[in-house]
């Protein structure tokens with residue numbers, strides 16, 4: 001493995017009752033709070049009322065930014081930053097999923113500069129300061145609560161960018177499976193696929209001597225595969241929600257990938273795809289990942305695919321070539337996702353071959369070094385997209 005430094009100071013409060021610590025955690029940093037949330041699911045499941053009650057009780061003044069879009073827009077980030085500046089907000093609280101958390105990561109840096117935040121998101125300049133923020137996570141999948149990264153779209157330019165800053169690290173994350181029982185079936189599937197795709201992105205790396213990291217990844221994948229169908233048959237089951245939520249958080253907390261960088265090429269393709277078509281991230285990953293695997297599999301890297309097939313998908317290797325075993329593993333992954341109801345082809349989102357060259361162009365334009373396990377050219381990206389139709 002490569003030498004590494006691990007530093008993740010986000011305080012994680014996980015599970016039943018942890019929400020009760022919210023006001024205490026906020027009060028360590030401020031008492032004028034911007035509450036950021038999405039389309040209103042937190043009002044329907046009672047979380048909003050509970051949080052407002054806690055803020056009032058702790059004499060914390062709050063302002064609100066509601067309506068953060070799935071695939072959050074830079075225009076919404078600007079709105080949030082304006083509220084922070086005008087109301088002298090000293091802490092931002094994200095309540096929701098990856099979209100709300102990502103939007104908050106951008107708001108906190110935008111609130112501390114007069115520069116347009118897109119310059120930071122598009123990596124023309126770096127953030128130099130940021131307000132502190134925390135999150136209450138209401139949907140499992142992205143793991144955005146423990147990660148530095150944020151993904152923001154400029155819808156007018158059809159541009160979606162992943163960016164990082166040391167100021168986008170949360171002070172705390174409260175992961176609340178209790179409030180995840182209201183997540184609808186389709187979004188639950190998207191989240192499960194997203195968490196698995198993060199683990200798979202780590203798994204496909206070029207480092208040598210990473211047996212512990214490999215087995216961490218394999219055990220998370222095996223557990224998700226075992227629990228996901230149970231959860232999908234019983235959406236209100238707390239224990240299944242808890243397991244998937246923990247898998248999702250750990251998948252992007254940098255604990256599975258110490259000592260190497262994973263591939264991430266498929267994520268880059270999906271960012272360009274959803275910049276053009278505004279589809280859910282988990283849905284895009286479900287379509288793209290098996291096709292990326294089939295495209296990059298070759299005799300030089302087959303052993304990693306074979307290891308995945310045997311250790312995670314329990315493929316019987318008797319009498320089969322390495323390539324056959326690897327392909328059976330890929331097919332089994334795709335079958336699991338399809339059987340859970342994940343989309344399997346781009347046409348499931350009414351996407352045709354018309355926009356594929358543009359998506360390939362955007363992928364490489366925003367990420368010239370696309371993929372680490374296998375570096376992809378624009379032609380490679382186009383071929384993967386075509387096979388995903």
Ligand SMILES: NC(=O)c1ccc[n+]([C@@H]2O[C@H](COP(=O)([O-])OP(=O)(O)OC[C@H]3O[C@@H](n4cnc5c(N)ncnc54)[C@H](O)[C@@H]3O)[C@@H](O)[C@H]2O)c1
Pocket residue numbers: 038039040041042045069070071072096097098099100102138139140141142143144147148149150151179180181182183184187190191194252281282
């Ligand atoms: N920052 C990162 O590290 C990272 C990683 C992966 C993906 N992302 C980004 O995150 C975004 C997707 O986030 P997401 O998958 O968490 O979904 P999301 O935040 O977009 O939410 C999806 C939907 O679920 C609803 N929802 C959320 N919680 C709910 C609940 N408890 N009950 C009922 N409905 C609920 C929301 O209102 C929304 O309509 C994408 O923009 C993606 O690019 C970020």
